Structure formats: structure tokens, C-alpha cells
Amino acid sequence: MGLHLxxxxxxxPGPTIDxxxxxxxxxxxxxxxxxxxxxxxxxxxxxxPLVYAQAMRLLGDADEAEGVLQQTFIKACDKLDTxxxxxxLGSWLYRIATNEALMHLRQRSPRVDLDDVAETIQTDEMPxxxxxxxxxxxxxxxxxxxxxxxxxxxxxxxETLRVVFVLRDIQGLSAKETAAALxxxxxxxxxxxxxxxxxxRELLSAYMQEH
Amino acid sequence: MTCEELIAYLSSYIDHEMDAALVAxxxxxxxxxxxxxxxxxxxxxxxxxxxxxxxxTIPAGQRRALFERLHRAFLNRPQTWDDSNAxxxxxxxx
Ligand SMILES: [Zn+2]
Numbered sequence: 112m113g114l115h116l117x118x119x120x121x122x123x124p125g126p127t128i129d130x131x132x133x134x135x136x137x138x139x140x141x142x143x144x145x146x147x148x149x150x151x152x153x154x155x156x157x158x159x160p161l162v163y164a165q166a167m168r169l170l171g172d173a174d175e176a177e178g179v180l181q182q183t184f185i186k187a188c189d190k191l192d193t194x195x196x197x198x199x200l201g202s203w204l205y206r207i208a209t210n211e212a213l214m215h216l217r218q219r220s221p222r223v224d225l226d227d228v229a230e231t232i233q234t235d236e237m238p239x240x241x242x243x244x245x246x247x248x249x250x251x252x253x254x255x256x257x258x259x260x261x262x263x264x265x266x267x268x269x270e271t272l273r274v275v276f277v278l279r280d281i282q283g284l285s286a287k288e289t290a291a292a293l294x295x296x297x298x299x300x301x302x303x304x305x306x307x308x309x310x311x312r313e314l315l316s317a318y319m320q321e322h
Numbered sequence: 323m324t325c326e327e328l329i330a331y332l333s334s335y336i337d338h339e340m341d342a343a344l345v346a347x348x349x350x351x352x353x354x355x356x357x358x359x360x361x362x363x364x365x366x367x368x369x370x371x372x373x374x375x376x377x378x379t380i381p382a383g384q385r386r387a388l389f390e391r392l393h394r395a396f397l398n399r400p401q402t403w404d405d406s407n408a409x410x411x412x413x414x415x416x
Contacts (some may be wrong), residue, residue: 155392163388177388181395232330238361248371261372280372286337305333311372312365319364 169212183208227269240316264314276307
């Protein structure tokens with residue numbers, strides 16, 4: 112995988128550095144192992160946005176997400192020796208960030224509502240809004256309004272459902288991987304994912320009906 | 323298959339975790355039930371939509387300060403390995 116910078120990361124302000132000094136991930140990795148400050152800046156510029164967004168979605172708290180962001184990059188640098196380069200730096204960092212965020216979640220005082228861990232669909236989760244969506248995500252890009260609606264809908268889910276949804280449908284982990292990451296059975300993961308989808312579908316349908 | 327059953331099976335159907343006999347029942351129900359067809363279609367759209375959301379990045383306004391704090395924390399972190407170790411291990415880890 113080459114170091115193709117997206118417009119996002121190119122636009123990210125910070126110390127002026129020439130990102131082209133690292134031809135590819137391997138060159139960047141060599142720079143990181145030498146503790147070359149430019150390599151650190153380059154790594155952060157390229158991946159911090161993705162890492163932060165993932166932490167934010169899992170934790171729903173900006174301060175905690177920033178803490179996870181820092182820990183992720185510090186941990187990544189400490190573990191560079193064990194990085195084997197198979198998955199690409201991006202997915203490697205994404206994984207470290209997810210683990211860090213999950214650790215934060217586990218340290219929070221548990222306030223689990225029994226309804227949130229129910230093994231069946233709750234009556235109030237049955238679909239109510241039955242209007243088709245005109246918005247087609249396969250062809251149209253998310254506008255900022257819809258993005259905000261989605262983020263708010265996600266944030267309104269109970270943590271037990273949200274975390275499963277983020278790992279499965281946003282991060283794209285398998286049910287098995289999600290179960291392992293959360294210490295849950297696969298069937299619990301499937302039920303929670305299903306309930307999260309139904310709730311989010313409902314919340315977004317309310318918006319789609321009006322637009 | 324009733325509408326309630328279909329809703330209960332919806333994610334298994336979308337995630338291809340269902341055996342062929344049940345898949346056929348779902349498809350038959352969908353063909354005749356407009357409401358369940360809408361729920362299936364909108365749920366699938368939701369999944370595509372959030373998958374793209376995975377690529378979302380930090381709002382531009384927060385980016386600069388965050389970058390600077392992170393870069394500082396990163397460069398000032400405690401030393402846990404020295405450069406000679408790092409260079410020695412380069413050959414066998416890349
Ligand atoms: Zn039906």
C-alpha cells in the first residue's frame with residue numbers, strides 16, 4: 112500500500128513537512144523506528160482523523176476520545192517492533208484504537224439497563240415508520256446535515272447496542288471478532304446488532320420522511 | 323412467515339446467515355408484503371450509509387489543536403526503547 116494522501120489529511124494543518132519524503136509505508140516505518148520527528152508527524156497527519164473518529168463513535172466523549180488518540184499513537188510507536196506490516200498501518204492503528212477505546216468502556220462504572228441487553232427485539236423496537244427512503248447511499252454522498260443526524264442517532268443508542276453496531280457495521284468486524292473483542296457470545300452480538308439496526312433505521316426514517 | 327417473524331430474521335437474512343429454506347420464505351414474504359419490503363430496503367440503505375461513515379474524519383475546526391497536542395505528546399513520550407534496539411530489529415520485522 113502506498114502513501115496516498117487523501118484531501119482530508121493533506122488539508123490537516125500542523126508543522127510544515129514534506130510528506131513525500133516517505134515514498135511508501137515501509138519508508139515511513141523506517142523513519143518511525145529511527146524516531147524521526149517528520150515520520151511521527153506524517154503518521155499522525157495521515158491516521159489521526161480516522162483513529163479519533165472511531166474513538167469518538169465508541170466512547171461518545173471528546174475528552175476520552177482524545178485520550179484514546181494519544182494512547183493509540185504512543186502505543187503504536189512502542190509496538191512498532193512487533194508490527195509485521197501485513198494489514199497496513201491504517202488497520203493496525205484502527206485496531207489498537209478500538210482496543211484502547213474498549214478498555215475505556217470497561218473502566219466506566221457499569222450502569223447496564225436490563226432492556227439494553229435483552230436477547231430479543233423489544234416491542235418498541237418493531238418498525239413503525241414504513242416510508243421508503245429516497246436517499247440512496249450507493250449513489251449520493253452524505254451531506255453534513257444527514258451526517259449530524261446519523262451521529263446523533265448513534266449517540267442516542269444505549270452503549271451495549273452502539274458498541275456492537277460500531278464494530279460490526281462501521282468497522283466491518285465479523286460477528287466472531289466482535290464477540291471476542293467484547294467478551295460476548297456470538298448470538299448476543301447478532302441480537303444486539305439487529306436491535307441497533309432497527310432502532311437506527313427508525314431514527315433515520317424520521318429524518319428521511321421530512322426530506 | 324408472518325411480518326413479526328420476518329422482522330426477527332431480518333439481520334440474519336441481510337448478513338447471509340440463513341439456510342436456503344428460510345431465505346426462500348423471506349423472499350416470498352417480501353414479494354407480497356410492501357411494509358416488510360420497505361423495512362428491508364431501508365435497513366440495507368442504513369448499512370451502506372454507515373459503512374461510508376467509517377471513513378469520516380475529525381471536523382476541520384478541531385483538527386489543528388488536536389494535531390498539535392498529539393504531536394507534542396508523541397514526541398515527549400517516555401523512552402521505552404532505544405535507537406540501537408530499533409535499528410537492530412529493523413531487518414527482521416519489516
Ligand atoms: Zn410483512
